Amino acid sequence: MNPALQGLITIIVGVGGCIGYFYLSNQFLDKVLFPARGKHIGRNINRANMIRPWLFLFPAIFALALYLGYPVIETLRLSLTDRSLDGAFVGLDNYAQMASEPKFWEAMRNNMLWLIVVPAISTAFGLLSAQLTDRIAWGNVAKSFIFMPMAISFVGAAVIFKLIYDTRPANQDQIGVLNAVWLMFEGGPGSFLFLRLLPAAIVICFALLMAYVFYLALKPLIRRESARAGGSWWAVPLRLFAGFVAAWMIWLSAKSVFSVLSAEFAFGAPQTWLTLPFWNSFFLMVVLIWIQTGFAMVILSAALRGIPEETIEAAILDGANPFQIFFKIKVPQIMGTIVVVWTTITLVVLKVFDIVFAMTNGQWETQVLANYMYDKLFRANDWGVGSASAIVIMVLVLPILVWNVYNARKEMN
């Protein structure tokens, strides 16, 4: 049968079936099961109203349970069994085997790098472009162009950026933009400015931001104000953890500033960017940053507009300059939204698969967890280790899941 026809039939059957189900089940409830007449009319109406929500919810609950609930449990079970032994229970063997593979640790390390870099830069760029575009007349046009990559598939973006990273032999014209730009650097002052000072400055900015986070996280502990700051039992370890992460970031930043300032660059030779170990991960991250910045910008721009005008007016009257207004008045007021944007992009990063699959397929030390899992499941046919790595992704998502549920419940109350 022609797939288009099959699709049409599915739409009709699916949509018609859903509507028919909802209509008929309601009719059945009202007319047959608990008719709103006779001597038990009151009781019947009450009963019908108790059942009706479940009629409305049944298809959704069924689909959610089958397509998202059941797989979580089943994956957990599969990760504890061995496929080649007919699904015998093997305890944590799969996890042990996974932990002994260098490729897994490479994927973990890269994923952590992605988790730091992509949300940070996307949010920063998003905030910057939101702030800038809100102040000009053609801001909406500018916004929609920055937002546009959102509509482009990861695979399409991979093709777009592969063209940018393309390499030709040294004696030919370069057709990839990056190599064409690279060949303009020859080691002079311009190269020093753009390849050493600028990156170092960006990393130092990041380190300063982290220092601020460190300060925010640990201030209540040092000043013994923990009773005021949250007061829950988990607040102290959480703050310690945040402080530790921030300190670690500062240490990493210091190391990379040093390496950027002392690195030897191969000027004049075209580079195959996607095979440069370590740096190639960053070239893949650029793709995701390019896509996600628009998302961050749209959300943050709405949040910036929601800031009460009076607070800004008051700051201006008090003589604050635009930078003070931005960092001391606006940013603190939209902190909640920044966290939402950050976590949302973090979720996307944890699941990133298509970009790596299409651009390098995990070669040249660019492996990430989602692609590692795909490799295990469908190339090596090792469902045990594949499921184990899926569970690792789930565990990484778990804090965000708990945080979201916690917030949603708070909101409803």
Add this chain to the structure above:
Amino acid sequence: MSSIAGTKSGLTWAVQISVVLLVALWLFPTVGLFVSSFRTADQISSSGWWASMLPSERNETLRTANPDTQVQEDGLWVIRGNLFEADRQAEISAWGITSQDIAAYTPGETADMGEDGRLTVEANGDYRLVNETEFSGRRGGRVFVTASSPPEFTLDNYREMLFDPSNREGMTKAFFNTLTVVIPATIIPIVIAAFAAYALAWMRFPGRALLIAAVVALLVVPLQLALIPLLKLHLAVGIGKGYLGVWLAHTGFGLPLAIYLLRNYMVGLPRDIIENAKVDGATDFQIFVKIIIPLSFPALASFAIFQFLWTWNDLLVAMVFLIDATGETTVMTKQIVELLGTRGGNWEILATAAFVSIAVPLAVFFALQRYLVRGLLAGSVK
């Protein structure tokens, strides 16, 4: 804000310029692919796409016409014609007759080649080769030219990738397969989610808060977890790999967002309308169909766009649940990945294929951006 503070114009200019740079930076990659898809393979591999906007100067080796075409004029043997192919516009800045010195002459000059005759080449490629004796041989003589061609674009790539039925790498089939996946996978979750969202927003029953929390939790469950168990399930119940499986999978994966978005929107609808309708004797089903659905149109539209973009751009779900060994049901994203593997250097094919798959989401994006933004805001800013 500028009206309050009377912002300095220098700062305004700095903002304007930064935004221009930012937009340019963000558009540049896509424009590169777009321009490349209109260039021939030769053009792409000989110069960067940014050079295609300007006239390009190249060294070329061309030939005069065969000696068969010579005519006799005033006792001289003459071959005349144009060095370039019929419909090509180019301007010669220098030319030569040996590969050692390819820029020996300027246009309009005459090169004396001894017993081979005298050659005059004009800037537009017209040449005249004259000799006292008859020309012999099978092929014309070589002429080395430095020619600058005006920007030149072609639709051939698209013709080949879309309308050439003999091209096994064409995108037509994949395009329709993608469409077949996308439409049911967008519509069905909306119907299911709308009913569930109404129940979660406006009906009172025990366990409601728990269900909402569950939806929020499922919102972030990585679909990677679902691949193996569901594939096993599909194979066990006989759905196997195919459209039905991928429709069901996309429905399941899209539901949490659909329910979440629609519920958030429906909760905000005015309570009076719904209660008045109840007082007037409307059943829940009637309220839902006649009041809630029409009022929720913006939320329905924003979810529809999300789901459309997501299913159109999806690779992983299609690879796992749809595409079998025969490859008959391949979708565009998969087709492009295959092309990246087999035709890694053929940018005219890759660029065109990618742009065919990007074009529809981009059109949807620009046409319905308003709803997309509204949906994003409803989903995140709360």
